[in-house]
Amino acid sequence: xxxxxxxxxxxxxxxxxxxxxxxxxxxxxxxxxxxxxxxxxxxxxxxxxxxxxxxxxxxxxxxxxxxxxxxxxxxxxxxxxxxxxxxxxxxxxxxxxxxxxxxxxxxxxxxxxxxxxxxxxxxxxxxxxxxxxxxxxxxxxxxxxxxxxxxxxxxxxxxxxxxxxxxxxxxxxxxxxxxxxxxxxxxxxxxxxxxxxxxxxxxxxxxxxxxxxxxxxxxxxxxxxxxxxxxxxxxxxxxxxxxxxxxxxxxxxxxxxxxxxxxxxxxxxxxxxxxxxxxxxxxxxxxxxxxxxxxxxxxxxxxxxxxxxxxxxxxxxxxxxxxxxxxxxxxxxxxxxxxxxxxxxxxxxxxxxxxxxxxxxxxxxxxxxxxxxxxxxxxxxxxxxxxxxxxxxxxxxxxxxxxxxxxxxxxxxxxxxxxxxxxxxxxxxxxxxxxxxxxxxxxxxxxxxxxxxxxxxxxxxxxxxxxxxxxxxxxxxxxxxxxxxxxxxxxxxxxxxxxxxxxxxxxxxxxxxxxxxxxxxxxxxxxxxxxxxxxxxxxxxxxxxxxxxxxxxxxxxxxxxxxxxxxxxxxxxxxxxxxxxxxxxxxxxxxx
Amino acid sequence: xxxxxxxxxxxxxxxxxxxxxxxxxxxxxxxxxxxxxxxxxxxxxxxxxxxxxxxxxxxxxxxxxxxxxxxxxxxxxxxxxx
Numbered sequence: 117x118x119x120x121x122x123x124x125x126x127x128x129x130x131x132x133x134x135x136x137x138x139x140x141x142x143x144x145x146x147x148x149x150x151x152x153x154x155x156x157x158x159x160x161x162x163x164x165x166x167x168x169x170x171x172x173x174x175x176x177x178x179x180x181x182x183x184x185x186x187x188x189x190x191x192x193x194x195x196x197x198x199x200x201x202x203x204x205x206x207x208x209x210x211x212x213x214x215x216x217x218x219x220x221x222x223x224x225x226x227x228x229x230x231x232x233x234x235x236x237x238x239x240x241x242x243x244x245x246x247x248x249x250x251x252x253x254x255x256x257x258x259x260x261x262x263x264x265x266x267x268x269x270x271x272x273x274x275x276x277x278x279x280x281x282x283x284x285x286x287x288x289x290x291x292x293x294x295x296x297x298x299x300x301x302x303x304x305x306x307x308x309x310x311x312x313x314x315x316x317x318x319x320x321x322x323x324x325x326x327x328x329x330x331x332x333x334x335x336x337x338x339x340x341x342x343x344x345x346x347x348x349x350x351x352x353x354x355x356x357x358x359x360x361x362x363x364x365x366x367x368x369x370x371x372x373x374x375x376x377x378x379x380x381x382x383x384x385x386x387x388x389x390x391x392x393x394x395x396x397x398x399x400x401x402x403x404x405x406x407x408x409x410x411x412x413x414x415x416x417x418x419x420x421x422x423x424x425x426x427x428x429x430x431x432x433x434x435x436x437x438x439x440x441x442x443x444x445x446x447x448x449x450x451x452x453x454x455x456x457x458x459x460x461x462x463x464x465x466x467x468x469x470x471x472x473x474x475x476x477x478x479x480x481x482x483x484x485x486x487x488x489x490x491x492x493x494x495x496x497x498x499x500x501x502x503x504x505x506x507x508x509x510x511x512x513x514x515x516x517x518x519x520x521x522x523x524x525x526x527x528x529x530x531x532x533x534x535x536x537x538x539x540x541x542x543x544x545x546x547x548x549x550x551x552x553x554x555x556x557x558x559x560x561x562x563x564x565x566x567x568x569x570x571x572x573x574x575x576x577x578x579x580x581x582x583x584x585x586x587x588x589x590x591x592x593x594x595x596x597x598x599x600x601x602x603x604x605x606x607x608x609x610x611x612x613x614x615x616x617x618x619x620x621x622x623x624x625x626x627x628x629x630x631x632x633x634x635x636x637x638x639x640x641x642x643x644x645x646x647x648x649x650x651x652x653x654x655x656x657x658x659x660x661x662x663x664x665x666x667x668x669x670x671x672x673x674x675x676x677x678x679x680x681x682x683x684x685x686x687x688x689x690x691x692x693x694x695x696x697x698x699x700x701x702x703x704x705x706x707x708x
Numbered sequence: 709x710x711x712x713x714x715x716x717x718x719x720x721x722x723x724x725x726x727x728x729x730x731x732x733x734x735x736x737x738x739x740x741x742x743x744x745x746x747x748x749x750x751x752x753x754x755x756x757x758x759x760x761x762x763x764x765x766x767x768x769x770x771x772x773x774x775x776x777x778x779x780x781x782x783x784x785x786x787x788x789x790x
Binding site: 130131132135136139142161163164167318319322323325329 | 718719723725745746750754765768
């Protein structure tokens with residue numbers, strides 16, 4: 117059994133057990149969790165998926181609302197601006213189409229995938245244009261039996277081949293617009309659990325409900341992964357133990373030749389496969405750290421000297437190799453990387469260590485190396501813990517940026533005062549109105565940034581693009597450079613104007629550039645740019661408290677804003693005179 | 709197979725999200741507002757999952773009261789003790 121604490125689980129309980137969890141969560145007064153709304157546009161009975169979505173959302177700290185469009189009214193509901201879709205806009209729309217209903221004559225020979233994709237693409241474009249939601253579209257289930265017997269594959273226009281071709285066209289459609297669409301790959305779900313666990317012919321003929329638990333569970337997990345990514349619940353850092361986690365055996369006893377890590381022979385090949393999955397996460401921008409009880413030199417000996425150790429020292433953003441307790445070590449890793457504890461996934465083979473972290477740091481997702489070791493290579497990618505909606509170029513460079521940050525911190529030690537140190541960094545920032553190619557990155561920042569985020573408003577890519585083209589709204593992006601390298605696009609300010617007042621809707625900065633007064637220089641420059649265009653006479657801003665943004669609570673007063681209203685910690689501020697109150701920061705250069 | 713009757717009542721109370729004391733001998737769509745067609749489907753699936761058997765097609769539409777469920781489950785050799 118894989119032990120999973122605080123996050124997801126690899127086994128799904130019975131329907132009755134799931135409903136017990138869901139019903140009691142509804143009853144409990146502290147209905148905590150981030151709200152997320154799903155809507156199904158569908159042409160078959162899909163209501164059976166609701167408990168699966170609710171259950172997986174609850175495990176992920178999300179509070180779901182699931183609604184269903186009317187049966188087989190998909191096109192109409194998208195076009196009718198008074199339909200349920202527009203009365204309460206969902207975060208995620210699942211376009212759930214069953215082929216037998218979508219093309220009732222499909223069983224006759226001669227239908228064409230090219231025609232069906234035109235109609236589907238029209239529908240998808242309408243949904244994308246009329247809503248801000250992320251749209252999950254499905255592929256279709258290919259027939260399990262051949263319509264022309266053994267000659268099916270020879271007839272390129274057979275039903276079977278057309279379904280496969282249509283699925284490929286749907287995949288290409290999703291790829292062409294990655295910001296708005298995700299794929300719910302039904303063809304893959306069926307491949308994973310098999311026809312017998314997927315298809316419910318009994319309820320298909322009785323109630324137009326074609327799918328069984330195995331399929332519904334996978335479909336729900338996939339949609340909940342999308343919700344987690346959209347709502348800032350993606351994990352950002354993987355913390356690994358060493359002995360019996362990165363390799364088999366104990367390096368301190370068995371030495372380099374004795375540990376099990378090897379391309380070809382069992383069980384070393386399993387650890388080698390597991391390290392491949394770490395590499396793939398690293399390439400996607402997930403931070404990798406080590407927390408182990410070893411002699412530090414032994415660990416470097418493997419990482420730098422073992423021919424089959426894929427994980428190298430340069431892949432690590434931080435490490436704690438010592439004999440202190442792991443809970444303290446993980447807390448200190450969180451402080452060093454400036455990440456919340458709920459951004460971490462911890463992998464260890466020891467049930468004691470896993471139990472300790474589960475108890476002491478319940479926000480951390482704990483994965484224990486499975487007893488069935490052959491399932492270990494799938495451990496990290498099975499649950500989509502690190503999934504983001506899109507991959508930006510910053511994602512791929514992030515690890516490098518964190519290493520630059522580590523160099524900065526060690527340089528810091530050599531200076532007498534912080535200002536001296538900051539002046540030595542040759543800091544420069546670039547602030548400008550958002551460019552089209554930055555929309556994806558900015559949307560992602562609004563979805564993922566938790567700590568220095570004054571209002572924590574999450575925006576989809578479509579919403580950012582819409583605001584950016586509205587003349588009464590302005591989005592300014594911040595890029596930072598210093599002598600150690602680029603930090604990339606790491607700050608966003610979103611504002612709109614109301615008469616002669618400029619109102620700051622959102623201000624957020626990636627935590628890795630904090631502590632250098634860049635936030636003050638950024639706001640000063642952003643205000644200056646907007647004042648040239650808008651001629652505003654005053655600024656208004658807010659602080660909306662969350663569990664994670666306390667470090668930003670005093671930001672507005674420190675740059676001269678005055679409190680004018682406060683309820684439940686939500687504070688509204690005003691800056692009556694514009695720019696003059698903000699002193700320039702001498703050691704930060706402003707670049708065009 | 710014998711099961712405590714509590715387990716059967718528990719399945720119904722969870723599926724329809726009502727208190728256990730609502731699951732009486734005459735519980736049916738007339739007494740339980742939540743007993744709609746979608747939840748009826750869940751009821752069938754949950755009973756099969758919890759008691760490890762399969763309804764015949766006719767039984768799926770016959771089991772529209774607590775009393776009928778017990779009669780049909782008995783045909784599958786599943787009995788309940790107080």
